[in-house]
Every structure is written in C-alpha cells, then in structure tokens.
Amino acid sequence: MAHTFDPAAATAAYLAQISPEAHAKAVAYTHGGHWLLLWGALVALLVAFLIVRSGVLVVLRRRFEGRRNRPLLVSYWIGGLYIVFDAVLSLPWSIYSDWWRPRQYGLTSQSFIGWLTESTILLVLTGLIGGLFFAFLYALIRKAPRTWWLWGGGLTAVFIAIGMLLGPPYIEPIFNKYTPAPAGPVRDEVVAMARQVGVPSDKIFIYDGSKQSNAYTANVSGLFGSARVAMSDTMFKKGADIAEVRGVVGHEIGHYAHQHALWIVGVTSLLAILAFFLVDRLFAPACRLMGGEGIRGLSDPAGLPVLxxxxxxxxxxxxxxxxxxxxIIESDADRYSLVHFDEPDGLAKALIKTVEYRAPMPGRLEEVMFYDHPAVGRRIRRAMEWKAAHPKPVSQAAPDAVAKAAFADRIVVFPNLPVGMDGIALKADGTWFERHDFGWSKGRYAVAGGKLCLDEERGSRRCYAIGRTRDGWTLAQGAGAPVAVALERMRASASPG
Incomplete structure (x- = not known):
C-alpha cells in the first residue's frame, strides 16, 4: 500500500470535507483570536493603570499595617483583593472575549448566568490561591531582594504542581461531572488501550464539557497519582467512532505517559525566572510611568498592579x-498515538472536527506566532505520512476486549451462506446458536486469546482466529484463510426454534 497511497492527496481529501463557509468562519474566528491577544494585554494595562492611579491598594495596605503589622498577612489580603479588583474592572472585556464571542461563533451554548456563576466561583478560588502565592512572593522579595527572582521561579513551579495535583480531585468536579466511560465498546476500547501501554485503565473519564463548550475536545490533567485523561461528551455528540476515540485518547495518553505536565512545570519555572528578573529591572521605571507615588518600591504589595x-x-x-x-509536546503526543495505536485516519477524522475553532492551514509565521497546537492541516499530513510509511496488514489481531465488545449481541454472517442460514447469533449473556431452516445448534461462546470459540452442548468445539481490517472483521478457522464477516444487529426474532 505504501507505494500507492498518496499522503498529500489523502490530506487534501480530509480538508475538502470542510465547506467554504465553515472554513471562512474558522479563519475569521482564529484571526480574531490573534487580535484578542493584543487587546487583552491593553485591557490588562489599562486596568492596572486605573488601580494604581486610584491609590486604593496603598490605602488598604496602610490600614492593614496600622491594625497589625504582619507583612505576610498584608501581602495575602492585598494580593487577593487586587485579583478581585482586576476581575471586576475587566468584566466587560471578559464577557465579550470569553462568552459573547464564542457564543456568536456557535462554540458555546452556555447561558450568561451559567457563565457568570462559574466565573465567580473561579474568581473566588483564584483570589484565595493567588493571594497565597503573592504573600510568599513578596516574602521572597523582602528576604532576598537581590535574588528573589531566582527563588520566584521555584515558587511558581511549586504552585503549578500543587494546582495540578489538586485540580482533578477537588477543583475540576466543582465545574463538571467526571465519570468513568460507561460499559460498552468505547470503554472496552480505552481500557484495552490503557493496558496496552501500562496506563491505569481507571484514569480515563468522560465529562460533561458541553456545559461550557461545543468544541470537540479531550484533555489530560493532574500530576502523578491525580493525573487522568478526560473526553468531553461533545466528542460523542458529534459522532465520534471507535477509530476517533483511539486516535484522540491515544494522543492524551501520550501526554500522560510522557509526563508532559512535569515538562510544563519545569519550562514554566525557567520562564518565570526570566520574567521576574526583568520585572526586577523594569519595576521602578514602570512605577514612575504609571504614577505610583504612594508605592514604596518593589517589596510593597500595593505595587502589584505595576508588577x-x-x-x-x-x-x-x-x-x-x-x-x-x-x-512541541502536542506533536509528541500525536506521534505517541500513531506509534502505539496506529489510527492515522481516526486521528485525522477527529482533527477535522476541531477546525471550527482553529483555522486548518495558516502560514508558517502565523503558526509560530499564534498557534499553541500544530496546524490541523499539518497534523493530518503527518498522520497520512505515517499511514503511508506503516501500512497495516490485511488482517491483524485485535485485543480481546475490543473483539468481545464488537461481537457480543451481534449476528456473525459469513459470505456465501447457504439459503436460509442466518449466521451465528452471539447473545450478550454468552449463549449462542446457529439458526437456519434445517435446525439449530446451541451452546456458549468465549472471546479469548484472539479467538472466538463456540462450545456446543453436545460437546463439539469450533474456534476462529479473529482478525481486524480497516473495513471490519475477519474470522479464520484452523489453517484456513481469513474470511471477512459482517456483524449484524441482533433482531428480536433471532431465537432458536
């Protein structure tokens, strides 16, 4: 297949599934998002300027110090209150950028009240945790005024790591309901995938992400024992099949298996060190520029808006x-999915469904500047190149759990059956029978060791080697060649007699 399969043509065929209207809408949303970065930064600067000029934090700091001079506690309250003031003044912009704009593009169905309620809860949590971070940061500035920026990077890493640890068990359930994948083909598939690469199978969940977003998505969150893979229910509302689930969950398992969360913690810590070093040098001129006359210097928590x-x-x-x-880590997760689960088409079908919020083919410079995921078109092309370089055999062994889920409660129909024969009906309770005009046989069946075995009540046994192809399933008896079979839904009338 490798010499006849054209990755470029296959990629073009996938991208051709996007209508011109959908493509134009995706480009408009994406390009608008680029501008949001600039406008969001300008809003942040304006809000910080207003808070500095108002002098409210200077007044509060004096009052807190007047009652009881506890610098750590003063920094905590000033930090938490600044987060609240900033959020309230930025609310009109947040409503536009985080709720109204996605709603206009059909990317969320959440009501304004629902969005505002969740934003308020998040603000409270951010204020409490953020206040604690700033309390420790200003303690470092006071204790080590020359090297605080170096220690600040470590403090950032600690808080990010704690947030990752506590997120799945305590914070995320506040906003969404996380449940193990329900019994059925999807759960059997993801459990088999997890076991294949040594990931705990109880770490894969489905959550009601459609509460907040209509986007087709999945994610990995947490750290160490709290880490988990979660699929939004929007995946299934948009018709995700088993191949897509394998491609997407394989990608998220890649994040989990390669400990990308730790990588993010480490890199963020280094970037924080650089950022704090520059803050140390730029704070004084920025404070003068913003008119912070009452701010006593970098160690003053009232200067937090300047920082x-x-x-x-x-x-x-x-x-x-x-x-x-x-x-880089998103590309690595794609490769992990392809190497370990070999579902290039499943991954491509899933990626196409993300085009609604991510234009598929930006220029290289635009991708480098603005894209935090590789462009969809390029990711699909890499998947198709993988497919060309790693052709699947006509038939391959399938995990027992996957085969069992596919065959249970189905009628197995062989090609060229004699007239009147309906095939082998495999009931979900483990019983089976062959029904045709000349009588029927019954017994029990089992899927194990890559085989479907039928044990008749009369004592005879037949076993078929189970194979999986791109188009379906095959069975092979003894040394015979694999035969493609059809799996038909069990009919109510399909019973012996």
Missing amino acids: SAVLAVLLLLATPVTNSLIR
Missing part, C-alpha cells in the same frame, strides 16, 4: 516562545 503590568507586556512578547513550546 502585573510588566508581566502582561512580557507575556505578550513571549507568546511565540510559549506557543512553540506547547506545540
């Missing part, structure tokens, strides 16, 4: 770097 403004500018300038770093 945040500098970080907002640095974060905007670092966008190409951070995006490129994330694209």
Whole structure:
C-alpha cells in the first residue's frame, strides 16, 4: 500500500470535507483570536493603570499595617483583593472575549448566568490561591531582594504542581461531572488501550464539557497519582467512532505517559525566572510611568498592579516562545498515538472536527506566532505520512476486549451462506446458536486469546482466529484463510426454534 497511497492527496481529501463557509468562519474566528491577544494585554494595562492611579491598594495596605503589622498577612489580603479588583474592572472585556464571542461563533451554548456563576466561583478560588502565592512572593522579595527572582521561579513551579495535583480531585468536579466511560465498546476500547501501554485503565473519564463548550475536545490533567485523561461528551455528540476515540485518547495518553505536565512545570519555572528578573529591572521605571507615588518600591504589595503590568507586556512578547513550546509536546503526543495505536485516519477524522475553532492551514509565521497546537492541516499530513510509511496488514489481531465488545449481541454472517442460514447469533449473556431452516445448534461462546470459540452442548468445539481490517472483521478457522464477516444487529426474532 505504501507505494500507492498518496499522503498529500489523502490530506487534501480530509480538508475538502470542510465547506467554504465553515472554513471562512474558522479563519475569521482564529484571526480574531490573534487580535484578542493584543487587546487583552491593553485591557490588562489599562486596568492596572486605573488601580494604581486610584491609590486604593496603598490605602488598604496602610490600614492593614496600622491594625497589625504582619507583612505576610498584608501581602495575602492585598494580593487577593487586587485579583478581585482586576476581575471586576475587566468584566466587560471578559464577557465579550470569553462568552459573547464564542457564543456568536456557535462554540458555546452556555447561558450568561451559567457563565457568570462559574466565573465567580473561579474568581473566588483564584483570589484565595493567588493571594497565597503573592504573600510568599513578596516574602521572597523582602528576604532576598537581590535574588528573589531566582527563588520566584521555584515558587511558581511549586504552585503549578500543587494546582495540578489538586485540580482533578477537588477543583475540576466543582465545574463538571467526571465519570468513568460507561460499559460498552468505547470503554472496552480505552481500557484495552490503557493496558496496552501500562496506563491505569481507571484514569480515563468522560465529562460533561458541553456545559461550557461545543468544541470537540479531550484533555489530560493532574500530576502523578491525580493525573487522568478526560473526553468531553461533545466528542460523542458529534459522532465520534471507535477509530476517533483511539486516535484522540491515544494522543492524551501520550501526554500522560510522557509526563508532559512535569515538562510544563519545569519550562514554566525557567520562564518565570526570566520574567521576574526583568520585572526586577523594569519595576521602578514602570512605577514612575504609571504614577505610583504612594508605592514604596518593589517589596510593597500595593505595587502589584505595576508588577502585573510588566508581566502582561512580557507575556505578550513571549507568546511565540510559549506557543512553540506547547506545540512541541502536542506533536509528541500525536506521534505517541500513531506509534502505539496506529489510527492515522481516526486521528485525522477527529482533527477535522476541531477546525471550527482553529483555522486548518495558516502560514508558517502565523503558526509560530499564534498557534499553541500544530496546524490541523499539518497534523493530518503527518498522520497520512505515517499511514503511508506503516501500512497495516490485511488482517491483524485485535485485543480481546475490543473483539468481545464488537461481537457480543451481534449476528456473525459469513459470505456465501447457504439459503436460509442466518449466521451465528452471539447473545450478550454468552449463549449462542446457529439458526437456519434445517435446525439449530446451541451452546456458549468465549472471546479469548484472539479467538472466538463456540462450545456446543453436545460437546463439539469450533474456534476462529479473529482478525481486524480497516473495513471490519475477519474470522479464520484452523489453517484456513481469513474470511471477512459482517456483524449484524441482533433482531428480536433471532431465537432458536
């Protein structure tokens, strides 16, 4: 197959599934998102400027210090209150960028009240945790004024790691319901996949992501024992088949297996060190520029808006770097999925469904500057190149759990059956029978060791080697050649007699 399969043509065929209208809409949404980065940074600067000029944090700091001079506690309250003030002043922009705009493009069906409620809960959590982070950060600035930026990178890593550890068991369930994949072909498939690569099978969940977003997505979250793979229910509402599930879950398992979360923690820590180093040098001129007369210097928590403004500018300038770093691990997860689960078409079918919020074929410069995932078109092309370089055999062994899920409660129909023969009916309870006009036989069946074995009540046994092809299933008896079989849904009338 490798010499006849054309990856470029296959990629073009997948991209051709996108209608011109859908493509134009995706491009408009994506390009608008690029501008949001700039406007979001400008909004952050404006809000920081307003808070500095109002002097509200300076007043609060003086009052807190007047009651009881506990610098750690003062920094905690100032940090938490600044987060709240910033969120309230930025609310009109957040409504537009995070709710109204996605809703206009059909990417969310969440009501405004639902969005506002969840945003409020998130703000409370951010204020409590963020206040604690800033309390420790300002303690470092006071204790080590020359090297605080170095220790600040370590502090950032610690807080990110703690957030990852606590996210799945305590924070994420506040917003969504996570349940193990229900019994059926999907669960059998993902359990078999997990066992194949040594990932705990109880780490794969389905969550009601359609509450917040209509986007076709899955994710991996957590760290160490709390890490898990989660598929949004939007995947199944948009018709994800087993091949897509294998491609997508394989990608997320790649994140899990390669410990990309730890990689993110480490890289973020290094970037934080660089950012804090620059803040240390830029804080004083930025404070003068913003008119922070009452701010006593970098160690004053009332100067937090100035620190945040500098970080907002640095974060905007670092966008190409951070995006490129994330694209590296996303590409690695794609490759993991292909190497271990070999579902290039399943991955491609899933990727096509993400085009609605990610234009498929940007220019190279645009991708480097703005894309935190590789472009869909290029990811599909890599999958098709993998398919060309790794042709599947006509038939291959299938995991028992997958085969059992596929054959249970189905009628196995061989080609060229005699007139009147309906095939082998395999009931979900483990019983089977062959029904035709000349009588019937019954017994029990089992799928194990890559074989379907039929044990008749009269004592005879027949076993078929189970194979899987791109188009379906095969059975081979003894040394015979594999024969393609059809699996028909069990009919109510399909009973012996």
